[in-house]
Amino acid sequence: MAGSTTKTVQDIFQSMEYGPAAASSTASAQAWLDHHSRSLGLFIDGKFIHPAGRQSRSLTDSKGANVCSTVCVVDDDVSQCASSSVGGFKTWSGLTCYQRAKLLLKMVGTLGQHGQCWSELCEACGASCSPSNLVRLLQYYSSWAQLRDTLITNWTPLGVVAVVASDDCFLYALMLKVLPALAMGNSVIVVPGQSTAPPMLLLAQLFTAAGLPAGALNVVTGGDVTFGAKVAQNPSINHITYSGNKQDGVTLSKATAGMGVLVSFSPFIGATCPFIIFESADIDSAVDGVIETAFKKKKEVHWVLCVQESVLDSVVARLRLRMSGLKCVGLNSDEERVQVDAVVQEAQQQGATLVQPCVAPSSGAQYPPTVLCGVAPSSPSVVNLSSGPLLPLMTFRSNTEAVTLGNHSPDGRAASIWTEDLTLALETAKSLAVGSVWVNSHSVSDPCLPVSGHKDSGTCTDGGREGLYQFLRPCSSSSPLPRSSPVSMDYSKFGTATSPAVIPDDLDAASAPKPYLQFIGGKACKSVSGCSVAVQSPEGGSVLAYCPEGGRKDVRNAVEAAVKVHSGWMKKSPAARAQSLHSLAKGLEAKRRDIANLVHVQTGLSVDEAEKEVELSINKLSDWAAYCDKIQGGALPMPQSGSALSYAEALGVVGVVLPDKNPLLSMVTVLGATIATGNAVILVPSQRFPLPALAFIQVLQASDLPAGLVNVITGNRDQLTVALANHSVLKAIWYWGSMEGCQYLQYTCTSPLKTLCLFSQNVEDEDGGKEWCHPVVMEDMWRNAVQWKSVWIPTA
Template sequence: MADSRTRKVRDIFDSMESGPTSSGRPAAQAWLQSHSGSLGLFIDGSSVCPSDRQTASALDSSGESVCSALCAVDEDVSACVSSSAGGFKAWAALSCHRRAQVLRRLAAAVQKHSQCVSEVCDLFQPPSSPAALVRLVQYHAGWAQLRDLSIPDWSPRGVVAVVVSDDASVYCMWLKVLPALAMGNSVVLVSGPQMAPPSLLLAELCAEAGLPAGALNVLSGSDVSLAGKVVASTGISFLTYCGNKQDGEALCRQTAGWCVPVALSTSPGSVCPVIIFESADIDSALDSVMEAAFKKNREYQWVLYVQESVLDGAIARLKVRMAGMKAVPLLCEADRALVDEAVQEAHRQGATLIQPCPPAPSGALYPPTVLSGVAPSCQAVVSPAPGPILPLMSFRGSGEGITLANHSPFVQAASVWTEDLTLSLESVKSLCAGTVWLNSLAVMDPSLSLSGLKEVGNCTDGGREGLYQFLRPSASPPLRCFRPSQVDYATFGAPSPMVAFVPGGSDSSSPARVYQHLVGGRQSKAESGCSKAVRSAGGALLAHCPDGGPKDVRNAVEAAIKVQPSWARSPSARVQSLYSLAGSLEKKSRELAASVQTQTGVSLEEAEQEVELSVSRLCEWAARCDKERGGVQSLPQSGSSYSTAEPIGVVGVVLPDSKPLLSLVSLLGAAVAMGNAAIMMPSEKNPLPALEFIQVLLAADLPGGVVSIITGARDQLTKALANHSVIQAIWYWGSKEGCQFLQSSSPLRRLWLHPEEQENGERWTRPDASLLEEMWRQAVVWKSLWIPTA
């Protein structure tokens, strides 16, 4: 073999070994040396490096210390948030054109320093291509230019906290920061020591591009407690996080009670199932899988599903392709123990190992490994270890393949390989993943929306849809921050002692009506057999309503699960059902107006106006059932991308005290119009209009189980909703203690929280398009489909 210094291209081609590479990372080393190997903070447009701060080491993939990063303290947090408040005023005051100019200059700066950006990304995290980052900046520069034209009646939230854990990618971090800036917010970027260098580099590039001082500040710390201190500074309007699930849940518990909306993207370690049907081009599919799993994209953990009829041929082709492959580096040496444990567990459960060479006893290198015949319950399938491991399973029919692919709760993206158009579209619709690639793998573009489902997160990043998390309706005032309360989560929502009814203790001359709630399309008493007295503002007994509990919620969820898939499949049927519901409501308008007047004490004229507006609101939702379903995205690659809005599934709604009928109809319409099933919890104070509305539901042609209405103690029903794993979203109007409980106990759900201290009823009567669009966006998740054409 020729010496490496004199090897020819032909020698490299014949041996299939890696060619010579340049030693070191000169641009990254020069940038680190300019900071004397000790990175500070970035506050108010410049780097600051106080001498009395503790430091944490930033390690490269081999575990060696490359530089140190400062750990911010309370004083730094206070200065940072104060600077961000001023930066928001300056940045938001600029025109859309001026903000877009700054972002375009940022794209030019990234191109100018592409070598440094690339080397810093490679040094600390999985590679992020400078070209991909430039495309990301340019895309959001366009949205900064078009914000007021394309997204009218929406305003920036204010100061946004972006928190990234050390195992997040640089691309994911930029996908949070750039849309926040493009929409006119200022950003406080909070990172761990590993992400401190790329975070500080981004801030310096933004300053070079002309971003106003304070519009982007960077703090670094040793753990997520720093992010909690940032939220506790009471200047933060929104918190978004990308990183591992454990730190994300800890952050939610730490920030619960401040009434700051939180969006989580727990993408590191997420699973990508690859389904190869017998009608696929097997060779192309296997080539792409091996490239992605063993060489190219290591952000996802890949799981391969092959149809049984072509399994033997696929395994034979894999063995041929893997022969002669060499061990590949892990992201860090600490991952070696996880990889060894995953492989040993799969082997014990009967999996066959396919490796080109045996692994070394230790070290950060591991050979590409296929685990053939692994069990569906194996940890390597449910939550694969971070390494060149490819679990392989077989399936018989298409339905079984989709079921196996949806088995893991950590699926963020999926890939389907088939030449059968009908099968591909059916598979795409059935897969529970935010992004689906058809006959392709790992296609990324900022115009593609990435929605988190199940354990992957509760927010949508990318595309037009990802912008709305950084905006609020202009007609809706920003939420005020509260300090956390002392909430005993163990006793929150505990059943209250039953109060016995004493015979002869009530007024027999005007017997109170006894209502039933609606569960699974039928009226029924509470499973507990208990009722609650409903009284007027003056204390007069009006009625008895069921005192529902966890068993009633479980019954409602079981009914919703059965009917929701068929309800979601037919938009035209939903249109007719909601128009039928509006007609039924109009026929009973007199009875409902009387109920609203009796319960709330408003005038009859005002009650009639609420009923009339409720009818109009239902007609609005009926008209939107088959509208606004997404569209085609323009991509720089050859191919087509489709973004579609899909229902969340089962939504739990805890209703406010104000406007008891109109709020019920508005939220019910938003949920079911998009194909969801809704479990409604009426106001504990004013439940009678909702109970009267049950007769309207029964007279309409909605399938039983699409809507359930359960009355009872609000905290007890809220806890029952939070404890049910099937409920994917909770819309809550109630106490700040209830908001705090939900943020702490259900961090990965899609929570839409409204403390009752900030609820005045104007939201429901104001005819503002952005408020209705906000409800609509809370009722959907987004799925992107990529179809190559060449």
Template sequence: VFTKSNYCVPICQNEMHFGADPSPVPFLLHQAWLEHHSRSLGLFIDGKFVCPADGRSCSLADSKGSIVCSTACAEEADISQCASSAVNGFKSWSSLSCNQRAKVLLRLVSVLGQHGQCFSELCELCEASCSTAALVRLLQFYSSWAQLRDTLLTDWTPVGVVAVVTSKDCSLYSLLLKVLPALAMGNSVVVVPGQSTAPPVLLLAQLFTGAGLPAGALNVLTGSDITLGVKVSQNHSISYVNYSGNKECDGVMLCKATAGMGVPVSVSPCIGAICPFIIFESADINSAVDEVMEAAFRKKKEVFWVLCVQESVVDSVVAHLRLRMAKMKCVTLHSEADRERLDAAVQEAQQLGATLVQSCADPTSGAQYPSTVLCGVAPSSPCVVNPCPGPLLPLMTFRSNTEAVTLGNHSPHGQAASIWTEDLTLALETARSLSVGSVWVNSHSISDPCLPVCGHKVSGTCTDGGQEGLYQFLRPSSSSPPLPRSSPVSMDYTQFGTEASPPIIPDESDPARYVSPQSHLQFVAGKACKSVSGCSVAVQSPGGGGGVLAYCPDGGRKDVRNAVEAAIKVQPGWMKKSPSARAQSLYSLAKGLESKRRDIAAAINTQTGLSMDEAEKEVELSITRLSIWAAYCDKVQGGSLPMPNSGSALSIPEALGVMGVVLPDKNPLLSMVTVLGATIATGNAVIMVPSQKYPLPALAFIKVLQSSDLPAGLVNVITGSRDQLTVALANHSVIKAIWYWGSAEGCQYLQYTCTSPLKTLRLCKDQEGKDGELNWTQCHPSFLEEMWRSAVQWKSVWIPTA
């Protein structure tokens, strides 16, 4: 019989002493992993860790300044070895079936179940925000797309070796949002992570290999700065480069360094954007203030929030902010230099009339600062335009919905916005009007891989997430890569496009037999007109031996300026038209082309030397192409997305804005109407530069435009020197995208120049008579879909229901 005296003691002893150390220390798996590598992490190449060629490394410290480990610094020899491994890895990985690739991604979910704690601890140590649950969700989502690639994305093929480059402050989640879809589509990936995310990425690469990923399909190169990313991108084995980070100058450096190499570069500066947090009078003020406190004053912010409050509730919002901030402590900054910048910003705002709401007294010294709200600042205030890192929240007021949209669109960034109102109609109307890629209604900073994330304005040129984000890692099977890899051309960028047009010399033939060539007009702001300069260029007959066929205007920078001004006025209204209304305008344009088919076929025959039968065939194909784009208008749209949490989400395709197009020489009419249809069907306005060699078919098409019901200024046609007009388009800040068919020098100039402000580029080199030249007569579905997707940007709207 057991009594209390003889059974309590052993049990207590078991609880206190069994398996216990006199001074217990928690067992940390990430420490064991780091110790296993002697706290010196190498490069991950061809499925294993390797030492760098020269043995250089750099130290990684935690938030307290303690050294966590050292990471290797890759050099040229390491990059070459990695590129070779990635090419072999691509062959192995892409040759697997969709089902086999999906199984590998799903297998990693099981592997994470075993090593998830180590991964989470390492992410926390390195301050690389990505939970195991978020990673599992990414793997499950993209494994499904890996399974369905050949079923739902037919006629698309992987681009090859993808380089994913990030800055040191880019989150691990943002990096994986690019790596996993690239792998799911069958590409191999070379990751160049920021220093802080390098250890978790190296651990994941090791786990991927253990899950069955072929050696070389995922490689990791580490270094100290963006220079490594530039060197990797310049390697000729790389097919596509995707940069994500917080330093715009790093993305600019990457674009300029790869100009002329034939590698597409997408940039998404996802860190440091200025985003509006809009509170309407119909909002739940308590919930809105709770969330703005969490968004603005949390330890690590990826964006800078600007609070916009409707005037009728600003006093209530400020009172709630005072109450929430009363017990908050000072926030620790990275350095005392950040504190000095914050002090200067606050003092300047106060001089401009702002009032302060602070959580506690400002400490006299040290790298700490109280959470601060600056009430009553102006949109032009430095703390709004160029915010300092730290716990600082500017507050502006507005009276109406229109003013709220104006404030929200004031920033050059277009990453995200948060809207707070109980009026769903107001929320959706505001979301539609804001020029941002993500809108959260009565919530903020929600992310899920099924939502497309697309930066507007200067916030990026690529789309991540959802089905829309997969296409950057694919190309149509029916076409070859538009930019074959090559070496940059030696050129002076300041001199490109400055060559004067050849002078027109009077003809010395017999006056009695001389017939003056016809002088044509260009099309700007809905009117046929001469160029601003009044000059003309001669259009030569086919082969150049038959003399001058006609004269066309020699357009320049001022003509582009006038065309853009007209396009800006009309494009917002055209974008707001219903898709069916845009479709009817395109059908009408096709009907107008039908009525003038003989005249335009004659222009093609005269200009290019094609027979009348061939010219009429091109006109017929052009009519059909316009009809196809008219049908596209209301058929390919966004929709509602299935969300894992309670709520609804919408993906909405939107027009880019004003686009510039430099057309090719081949099929001068068919190429023109194909590109024209793609741009205006999606809601854009366009400035078109016809073929410098064969401009007459485009000039003949102006008569069709004049008789159409398209708004004046929506379509503009400017003739002249291709290079001069390319320079004018590239240097106009309003133009959002440029599609270019032309010389290698022109492609290189655009890649080097269109970085500030950032423009979306679609570049194709002229390859007349060579294999791989684009066949405009083929109407392959994937070719048209690629063009349609290049003419839109995506917006996601999240609406919680609970």
């Protein structure tokens, strides 16, 4: 027909345009909002409350129209909420596993009845999360609620958990925290972001209607992320878990330092992730994937496109064709437009060329999808990506160079790999320092996939069985930190105090205290400073020995030695690592009398108790040797076609500040946990009782461990803690010490982000070494020593 605008199949195939979107209706959501007079209160103790005299925050949609307002919570509301949560926890945790699972499954039916309202409300608030994704979460975690006592024995819920989210957090990421916490028997206080608050309030109402006990799920709104710190001040709160952008997470971590509550950290938003296209890829599918994920108005991550040089021209040509029909993307503000313009101009000045569907409009809060071709890894457009529709494109020649580019970012959230060569895909996936790898796909999410934060992308694991343990603690131990108020500290002066001088007695040369050496890079050596500190008897009288006074430079040398050997040790087979641990156990067996005598003299334990500690230490090393190859991840059952694999990987270089009690047993337990899982370790022995650890150096020297894998540095605990905290290469710190030291680490270890395991020395077992030998403590240490990676490979 003349003048017809109907497109043929050939036209559609050439342009690859999407069809028109169906008209959406928000009638159900509008009715629910009208029922609440478009002013949503707090949800506490199973009902909405509207406290008088409260300020409110308005939420607008993408067009600037008012959606609703939410009440701003204040301190009095937190007290009421915490009290309700304590009661809710008693009721909820008192139910059987079957009863909790049944209620979570009942929510699936409730969501089916009100799913339209919920999805419309999510769309209106810009917090998109489809009902099908929520149903999948409910089904998955209801199964774990059913099986908790069967498959996760000797673990108990934490109590009251606060889930805090930033304003830009996605609703799915928020529910990936809330539902597992509930499934494990905790009560939950949710502090949502502005866009996720209305859908979260509706869900809390639906949960209560389905039979959730009052107080088991409370929602407080209207405060920024720093209000999470005020929630943490309440002594009823046992744990805080955060999801959102890194900046707000760092603010929350610093604000809660010293409160005696641990914060697990999952910065889902804003990470920079590589999209790698090899020459063996299906180029058309890869380019289609780029278009789908790179130019969304609201996206979880920023993508950097990495293309093999041999197919660069082909990829760019297809990008031009696919982008030709794209429209400008709306920005959040005129200020953001200015930032995008500045990034593009600077990239062009550095030699980048642009691929755009149209010329950028001269003004207005919108910008066309733009590919910046030929940028360098150090370019600001790569290092500090803007939130606009920009996609930097870099090239690589070899597979090794692709991995180097992929690991260039300090973020370790995810990566997308495109190749038809499965061997290449798996080798690249294992080499990338990220939590999720998608092969020939992107943005695949499912609750069965365990994803750990790598580098600056978090300190905990979400998803899978492994993600449940952040909401559990071993039954055999109490909370590692007592609740307290933060101490007023000058963080720049922590660890600068000098040790008190010890005046030696007038002794002849024959009975002079023995000098010991520390152990760095496989060699026994003095400290860089050349100074030593006196080790006194338990009564504080005579000097037993002198040990080196290590410092920042000793830590630097130890980390450099550990980094050199870590990659090779990590690649060793579990059987090879087990053999080395068996050799350590045999070496300790050979020196058991000498070391038992040192434990007796140093700690004041009886000879029998000292010999018992050495015997337990030998057994513990043998246990870790047997543990090496027992839990290594595997294939995961996905609800869609394809294969999903999970890997337990080493953290990297771990710093450990050891406790005073059981100085030998605690050291070999922690040492075994770290090296059995493929890590390198820097050990700081007890400042009071360092001699058993220094005597153990002879065992390390006689073993077949690679030089530099295990390093032992003695000296002032606080000074060495500061040196560990400020070293950028360390991935984790395990600390037994003062509450001031715990507070310092929580405040300091945020840039770069470090995984912390903190234990106050006031909280110790009272039964000798019994707690160190408990099987669940061993499992807990193993889980703290690994990070999880998931690889998704579609088959259709």
